[in-house]
Amino acid sequence: KAGVTQTPRYLIKTRGQQVTLSCSPISGHRSVSWYQQTPGQGLQFLFEYFSETQRNKGNFPGRFSGRQFSNSRSEMNVSTLELGDSALYLCASSDSGGRLEQFFGPGTRLTVL
Amino acid sequence: KNQVEQSPQSLIILEGKNCTLQCNYTVSPFSNLRWYKQDTGRGPVSLTIMTFSENTKSNGRYTATLDADTKQSSLHITASQLSDSASYICVVSTSNTGKLIFGQGTTLQVKP
Numbered sequence: 001k002a003g004v005t006q007t008p009r010y011l012i013k014t015r016g017q018q019v020t021l022s023c024s025p026i027s028g029h030r031s032v033s034w035y036q037q038t039p040g041q042g043l044q045f046l047f048e049y050f051s052e053t054q055r056n057k058g059n060f061p062g063r064f065s066g067r068q069f070s071n072s073r074s075e076m077n078v079s080t081l082e083l084g085d086s087a088l089y090l091c092a093s094s095d096s097g098g099r100l101e102q103f104f105g106p107g108t109r110l111t112v113l
Numbered sequence: 114k115n116q117v118e119q120s121p122q123s124l125i126i127l128e129g130k131n132c133t134l135q136c137n138y139t140v141s142p143f144s145n146l147r148w149y150k151q152d153t154g155r156g157p158v159s160l161t162i163m164t165f166s167e168n169t170k171s172n173g174r175y176t177a178t179l180d181a182d183t184k185q186s187s188l189h190i191t192a193s194q195l196s197d198s199a200s201y202i203c204v205v206s207t208s209n210t211g212k213l214i215f216g217q218g219t220t221l222q223v224k225p
Contacts, residue, residue: 042216042217042218043157043218045212056212090157104156107154
């Protein structure tokens, strides 16, 4: 099976812009979770989607949003980018969410200038 | 408050030596504990997953232990290799929401 794929791998934006990141889970997996990773904060949970519905949500402002399509592919959107949004954004897929093993993608490195 | 604490924050060892990383958690109710290895700039890769009833699990040179009574886990790396240089992250899952609580990780550097 192909692993989790994320696109793009690298992205440079300026403050105030918006960005959309994409994640394709492992075939057959219905849960996709998104994480932000920064050197100071470590991995922080953004949200989880399961069968096109948001099932869990972390403590991030409303500028961070996501969605999941019927084929389980997921997108994450960040609007009005801030310098502090520079991070590695990881998505992970699993068969049924955090209760089972999650498989991570390689991440999207976002730099906000 | 659900928390996962890892120690040490960073570690340098010589190639061929063994090392042990620690993870203490205060997550309740507990579902499972996972250890991940993350190479720089890449996504984490699962090493082991342990449920309440398991107290040891091995994956090659990696051996994880779990003491559910004291809420402690350790990851022991045997005969370290240069490729073991990475961050090791302890993650605990709650059984009610399935949410994952991440530790801050231990950065291991293996020197020749």
